[in-house]
Every structure is written in structure tokens, then in C-alpha cells.
Amino acid sequence: MAGGGRYRHVLADGRLGKMVSVKDLAAQSQKLADDLSDRLADLAQDAVEGTITPAVFQQAMKSELRNAYNANAALGKGGVNQMTAVEWGRNGGILQSEYQHLAKFAQQIADGEITVAQARARAKLYGGKAYSRYTDEDARRKRASGQYTQERWGPTVGDDAVCIDCDALAARGWVPIGALGTTPGAGDTQCLGNCRCPPLSFR
Amino acid sequence: MTTPAREQQVRLLVRRGIMPSEAERIVDKAEGGLEPLAIIEEQSAEFQAQRAVMWWQYQGAVKHRFKRLLGAREHAKA
Numbered sequence: 001m002a003g004g005g006r007y008r009h010v011l012a013d014g015r016l017g018k019m020v021s022v023k024d025l026a027a028q029s030q031k032l033a034d035d036l037s038d039r040l041a042d043l044a045q046d047a048v049e050g051t052i053t054p055a056v057f058q059q060a061m062k063s064e065l066r067n068a069y070n071a072n073a074a075l076g077k078g079g080v081n082q083m084t085a086v087e088w089g090r091n092g093g094i095l096q097s098e099y100q101h102l103a104k105f106a107q108q109i110a111d112g113e114i115t116v117a118q119a120r121a122r123a124k125l126y127g128g129k130a131y132s133r134y135t136d137e138d139a140r141r142k143r144a145s146g147q148y149t150q151e152r153w154g155p156t157v158g159d160d161a162v163c164i165d166c167d168a169l170a171a172r173g174w175v176p177i178g179a180l181g182t183t184p185g186a187g188d189t190q191c192l193g194n195c196r197c198p199p200l201s202f203r
Numbered sequence: 204m205t206t207p208a209r210e211q212q213v214r215l216l217v218r219r220g221i222m223p224s225e226a227e228r229i230v231d232k233a234e235g236g237l238e239p240l241a242i243i244e245e246q247s248a249e250f251q252a253q254r255a256v257m258w259w260q261y262q263g264a265v266k267h268r269f270k271r272l273l274g275a276r277e278h279a280k281a
Contacts, residue, residue: 039220046219050205052212055233060216063229089254096247103240110237 005078005141026199029075029134033185034196036068037127044123045116047109054110061102061126068130069095076137087137098129128193132185135199139183148202150174153184156197165189166197174203 007025009017040061047057069091074080077087105122108114114122142148154170156162166189169180182188184197207215209230216226 042219046215051207051215053206053233055235055237056212056216056230058237059229059233060219060221060226063221063225085257089257092250093254096243096250099243100240100247103238103243106237107240 005076005138007079022199025075026134029072029131030196032068032072033127033131036064036130037124040064040123040126041120044109044119047106048114048116048119054106057109058102058106061106061123062099065098065102065126065130066095068127069133072130072133073137076134077141091133094129094133098126102126125187125192125194128185128191128196129187130185131196132183132187132193135183135185139200139202142200142202143177149177150203151177151180152201152203153180154197156195161191162195162197163189163191166191166195170197177202 007020009020011017043052043057043060043064046052047054052060070088073087073091074083077083105114109119139151143151152170152174153172154166156166156170166184169182169189172180180200183200184195185193187193189195212230213223213226216229217223221229
């Protein structure tokens with residue numbers, strides 16, 4: 001693997017064991033994002049039902065998103081120690097934009113314009129974006145390494161959640177590096193990042 | 204709609220998986236009400252400006268280093 005981004009299992013006696021597979025890393029990042037999506041949906045429901053105020057919902061969402069974005073980006077980059085001002089800054093920029101969407105979302109909850117189902121569905125979208133921080137940093141690291149010439153999307157998980165855009169990107173097969181222009185979970189596809197496509201493959 | 208009590212909200216956040224100290228901080232921070240979009244946009248613009256300054260500082264540092272390297276090469280040639 002180029003430019004770091006690999007991890008080792010730590011054995012019970014503290015010694016380093018086998019390398020963690022890329023598949024396991026992606027699965028772990030997806031699990032983090034799925035858990036986050038469920039938590040955010042519960043928080044949105046709490047806010048609509050009035051068990052927390054919209055202001056508490058807004059602050060709780062900001063806190064959860066910041067932690068999840070930072071954790072996923074660090075996972076993609078190869079660990080917290082590998083994170084430089086560039087990656088932290090990129091996270092900050094994306095978060096600022098998410099906070100703007102969130103402010104509108106919280107205001108709509110405060111105004112009673114959203115149902116529980118709508119709030120849950122909307123809150124879950126933020127989880128997909130958190131997953132994209134892993135896939136994006138992973139792809140950036142590999143593109144910058146100069147060791148690869150082609151990239152590929154997918155294969156998709158193949159269920160109903162996969163949108164037409166993800167299917168189309170996966171159908172393109174191997175393309176020159178950078179040609180896809182986006183990464184899974186980034187929200188550039190019709191599913192808005194909820195497809196759970198695996199990170200890009202490189203060769 | 205009545206406003207839920209502070210302790211009740213902290214407990215609920217903890218039940219949702221947020222650390223107790225963080226839950227307290229969140230509820231305290233939310234006491235001022237919703238953060239208006241205008242303030243967030245202002246913070247965002249400030250953040251982008253800071254990033255731009257850092258970018259130019261970085262470019263300046265690279266240019267300076269490059270000049271020093273060129274100078275050292277010229278000096279070695281002479």
C-alpha cells in the first residue's frame with residue numbers, strides 16, 4: 001500500500017500481529033458511519049418529539065459530526081499522527097458547510113415543519129458524508145503516491161439502496177486516475193452517499 | 204411545547220452514546236438558543252479566510268526555501 005494507511009492488529013500480549021486488510025478497514029469505517037446515522041436519526045426524532053430542544057439537537061449534531069469526520073479522515077490518512085494542517089483544514093471546511101445545512105434543519109424542526117420520518121431520513125444522510133471522509137482521504141493518499149494509474153468504483157453492494165449514479169460509476173470499470181472525480185459517500189450521487197459503496201480500488 | 208429540564212436532556216444525550224461531560228457542554232452551549240445561519244456563515248467566511256492566509260504563508264515559505272536552494276547552487280558553482 002502506498003504512502004502508509006496500513007494498520008496492524010495488536011495481540012493480547014501487546015506485540016504487533018498481522019496487517020489489517022483494506023476490506024476490514026472499509027467495513028469498520030462503514031460500521032462507524034452506520035452507528036452514527038442511527039444515533040443522529042434518534043437525536044432528530046428526540047428534537048421533533050420535544051424531548052430535547054432544537055438548540056441542543058444542533059449542538060449535539062455538531063459535536064457528533066466533528067468527532068466522526070475527524071475519526072474517519074484519520075483512518076483514511078493512516079492515523080491521527082499522519083494528519084497535517086491540510087487534512088484538518090479540509091475537514092474544517094467541509095464541516096462548516098455541513099453546519100450551515102444543519103442550522104436550516106434545526107430551524108425547520110423548531111418551526112414544526114418536519115415530521116419524525118422526514119427528520120430521521122434527513123439526519124441519516126450526515127452519516128454517509130462521514131464515511132466519505134475515509135474514502136476521500138484514502139483516495140487522495142493513493143492518487144498522490146504516484147504508484148497507480150487507474151481507479152475503479154465499486155462493485156456496489158447490489159441492494160435497493162444503490163442508486164443509478166453509483167451503478168453507472170461502477171459500470172465504467174477501470175478509468176484513468178482522478179477521472180471519477182468523486183468518492184463513495186461524498187453525496188455527489190443520487191443516493192446522497194447512502195449507497196455504502198466500498199472505497200475506490202486502485203491499480 | 205414545554206422546554207425539557209436540563210438534567211433530563213443531559214441524560215438523554217448520554218443514553219444516545221454521548222460522553223457525560225460532552226453532553227453537559229452541549230446542553231450548556233445550547234442555552235443561548237439556536238445558532239442562527241448568519242453567524243455560522245460568518246464563522247465559515249472567517250475560517251476560509253484563515254485557511255487562505257495559511258495557504259499563502261505556506262506558498263511564501265516554499266518560495267523562500269526554493270530561493271535559498273537556488274542561491275546555494277549558484278554559490279557552489281561559483
